[in-house]
Amino acid sequence: MFREFCGDSALKNVVLTTTMWDLVPLPIGESLENKLSSMCFNEAIEKGAQIVRHYNTPQSAHDVIRTIVKHPPVVLQIQQEMVERGKAVNETEAGKAFERHAAGLENIRRQKVREERIREEKIRERKDEGVRR
Numbered sequence: 436m437f438r439e440f441c442g443d444s445a446l447k448n449v450v451l452t453t454t455m456w457d458l459v460p461l462p463i464g465e466s467l468e469n470k471l472s473s474m475c476f477n478e479a480i481e482k483g484a485q486i487v488r489h490y491n492t493p494q495s496a497h498d499v500i501r502t503i504v505k506h507p508p509v510v511l512q513i514q515q516e517m518v519e520r521g522k523a524v525n526e527t528e529a530g531k532a533f534e535r536h537a538a539g540l541e542n543i544r545r546q547k548v549r550e551e552r553i554r555e556e557k558i559r560e561r562k563d564e565g566v567r568r
Contacts, residue, residue: 436536438479440529442512447483450503451476457491464488 441449453468468488472480480486487502489495516527524530 436529436532439527439532440511440513442515443482445509445511446479448506448509449479449484450499450506451479451484451486452489452499453486454489454491456488 438446451471453464453471456464459467468486472486476484476486485502487499489499513524513527513529516522516529517524525534
């Protein structure tokens with residue numbers, strides 16, 4: 436969804452910032468950062484996004500900001516779609532991605548409701564069997 440919002444050409448301007456480096460041992464933080472890089476953000480990184488660390492200090496915050504502002508401004512995909520092409524939000528690629536994600540969450544919720552109803556029915560059946568005995 437994020438990629439659809441930005442567009443591939445804007446990913447070179449994305450700066451993903453990891454935090455809490457002051458709270459975890461370096462090897463654990465690096466391991467978590469590697470997992471994020473490979474599992475969640477690998478496609479964005481391949482298209483130029485950067486990961487930077489924020490160590491919860493003013494200097495670190497300034498370093499993150501410097502990394503961000505060194506990039507020239509770009510037009511995001513959603514801006515092109517809405518402003519230049521006149522699309523409504525739900526017609527943009529980001530809007531469609533959001534709707535797919537929301538539909539997936541709704542399917543999960545419905546499945547959980549079905550499972551809960553089945554569980555409740557089994558409990559009622561057991562109670563009914565106990566009363567009959």
